[in-house]
Amino acid sequence: MIRVLLAAIVVVAACAPASVPEARDWRDETMYFVMTDRFKNGDAKNDGDAIAGKADWWQGGDLQGVIDELPYIKGLGMTAIWITPITEQTRGGYHGYWTKDFYRVDPHLGDMDKLKELVMKAHGLGLKVVLDVVVNHLGYDHPWLVDSAHAGWFHDRCAMIFSDQKSVEDCWLAGLPDLNTENPAVRAYLTDWALWLIRETNVDGFRLDTARHVPKDFLREWIGAIKREHPSFWIVGEVFVSDYRYQAEYLDAGLGAVTDFQTQEGIVRALGPNEDLVWLGRPPSIAESYLPGRETARATFIDNHDVPRFIGPAATDDATARLRQALVYLFTVPGTPVLYYGTEIALPGGADPDNRRMMEWGAADETTRDLVRRLATLRQQTAALRRGSFEKLLSERDTLVYARRGAGDTAVVAINGQSDAPQTLELPLADIGAGGAVLHQALGPSASAVVRGDALLITLGVRGAAVFLLGAPVAGPPWTTIAVVAALVLVAAIVITLALRRRLRRG
Numbered sequence: 360m361i362r363v364l365l366a367a368i369v370v371v372a373a374c375a376p377a378s379v380p381e382a383r384d385w386r387d388e389t390m391y392f393v394m395t396d397r398f399k400n401g402d403a404k405n406d407g408d409a410i411a412g413k414a415d416w417w418q419g420g421d422l423q424g425v426i427d428e429l430p431y432i433k434g435l436g437m438t439a440i441w442i443t444p445i446t447e448q449t450r451g452g453y454h455g456y457w458t459k460d461f462y463r464v465d466p467h468l469g470d471m472d473k474l475k476e477l478v479m480k481a482h483g484l485g486l487k488v489v490l491d492v493v494v495n496h497l498g499y500d501h502p503w504l505v506d507s508a509h510a511g512w513f514h515d516r517c518a519m520i521f522s523d524q525k526s527v528e529d530c531w532l533a534g535l536p537d538l539n540t541e542n543p544a545v546r547a548y549l550t551d552w553a554l555w556l557i558r559e560t561n562v563d564g565f566r567l568d569t570a571r572h573v574p575k576d577f578l579r580e581w582i583g584a585i586k587r588e589h590p591s592f593w594i595v596g597e598v599f600v601s602d603y604r605y606q607a608e609y610l611d612a613g614l615g616a617v618t619d620f621q622t623q624e625g626i627v628r629a630l631g632p633n634e635d636l637v638w639l640g641r642p643p644s645i646a647e648s649y650l651p652g653r654e655t656a657r658a659t660f661i662d663n664h665d666v667p668r669f670i671g672p673a674a675t676d677d678a679t680a681r682l683r684q685a686l687v688y689l690f691t692v693p694g695t696p697v698l699y700y701g702t703e704i705a706l707p708g709g710a711d712p713d714n715r716r717m718m719e720w721g722a723a724d725e726t727t728r729d730l731v732r733r734l735a736t737l738r739q740q741t742a743a744l745r746r747g748s749f750e751k752l753l754s755e756r757d758t759l760v761y762a763r764r765g766a767g768d769t770a771v772v773a774i775n776g777q778s779d780a781p782q783t784l785e786l787p788l789a790d791i792g793a794g795g796a797v798l799h800q801a802l803g804p805s806a807s808a809v810v811r812g813d814a815l816l817i818t819l820g821v822r823g824a825a826v827f828l829l830g831a832p833v834a835g836p837p838w839t840t841i842a843v844v845a846a847l848v849l850v851a852a853i854v855i856t857l858a859l860r861r862r863l864r865r866g
């Protein structure tokens with residue numbers, strides 16, 4: 360009889376839907392990029408020589424401020440944060456890219472215990488942490504330059520010629536002392552430091568600054584040493600150039616991903632003042648050609664701390680509408696989307712350092728923020744948006760339509776490049792491999808759709824942009840499963856009753 364019950368349990372278990380969770384990887388993450396000094400002042404005691412309003416100087420933001428706002432970042436639908444470098448800086452290095460002491464957290468930001476607390480609390484909320492690191496150069500006037508113990512630690516000073524790779528690797532970027540990574544002592548130092556930093560902090564990844572200025576054979580060795588100890592550690596390299604073929608060499612050197620300046624450039628060209636939406640179809644397509652098998656190994660972004668904010672120095676209604684279209688695009692293309700702090704509230708900013716204004720915590724653009732929240736959440740919920748194919752369906756100056764297809768759902772994204780006229784589009788479902796599908800969800804500004812007959816009819820208002828989720832018709836209650844379970848429960852009850860009676864009779 361126990362055998363009958365076991366059999367019943369097995370049948371019930373077999374009727375339950377299979378749910379084997381797929382292993383997450385960095386395509387599944389959505390990253391929020393914080394310049395710590397510019398995010399939030401969480402501890403006035405460490406402000407030091409900060410001068411409020413001085414754009415190229417410390418402003419008072421710190422690790423405590425990031426800790427305070429982890430729930431905000433999580434609430435935006437983000438799954439990871441990237442923070443600017445934490446090393447102690449030479450004079451005025453508020454951004455973190457001018458290291459003085461690798462082994463000390465800059466006192467403006469906090470200390471090592473505060474960094475550990477940040478990582479621990481982020482992990483507690485399910486947020487991964489990516490730490491920005493610099494191994495190419497040190498800060499201006501670094502004491503090692505005149506210290507005999509560090510003779511041979513720097514390349515000879517030279518002005519960089521960007522068309523010459525040797526010069527790109529060895530010369531002094533913006534006059535910053537360039538580390539001689541051919542020197543075994545330098546290699547050992549930088550490797551030991553990286554391993555120490557990971558062990559101390561328990562971070563999940565690095566964003567490697569100025570990766571194209573570091574010789575690839577050093578990168579290969581350095582990344583190899585990290586991966587030997589931490590096989591799943593993710594390193595995204597800043598390869599600041601619009602050229603996937605060039606960037607591919609850095610993936611070959613071991614990086615987990617590269618910064619996708621092609622997408623950033625495409626967004627500016629497509630949705631900026633000289634709009635031409637054809638540019639938005641290019642980055643994913645070119646990535647497929649030049650990064651075969653690794654076309655998603657790229658961190659996509661609208662803007663960052665080294666380019667003017669998309670919205671520009673002053674937010675206009677039209678620029679904000681275009682930013683919302685860019686957001687729909689960012690969260691629906693292949694790669695790991697990175698949102699620069701403030702972009703979710705259309706924080707304005709021109710060229711560096713104006714693109715690094717303090718985050719605004721008071722009244723803000725709630726419409727844009729809500730759009731970010733819903734897009735980031737939808738991406739997490741929809742495998743097709745994270746893992747699916749990228750298929751251009753319509754690519755014209757004023758109109759872009761593409762599909763992301765994965766197991767199950769198909770996402771169709773449509774963008775209207777016209778700022779003075781709405782558009783209607785009719786897409787045969789068969790053409791997008793979604794015959795018989797129904798519309799599950801529509802998300803985006805000034806856009807709607809219906810399935811009529813065997814076509815998806817899309818209406819895009821002025822500056823409309825949306826993602827439409829198509830899938831199988833939602834089934835009613837699973838009556839078959841319910842009937843089988845009910846029958847098995849009934850059989851089990853009868854069997855138990857009979858057995859009990861038999862035992863009673865014997866007793």
Ligand SMILES: [Ca+2]
Nearest residue numbers: 528529537572
């Ligand atoms: Ca270099």
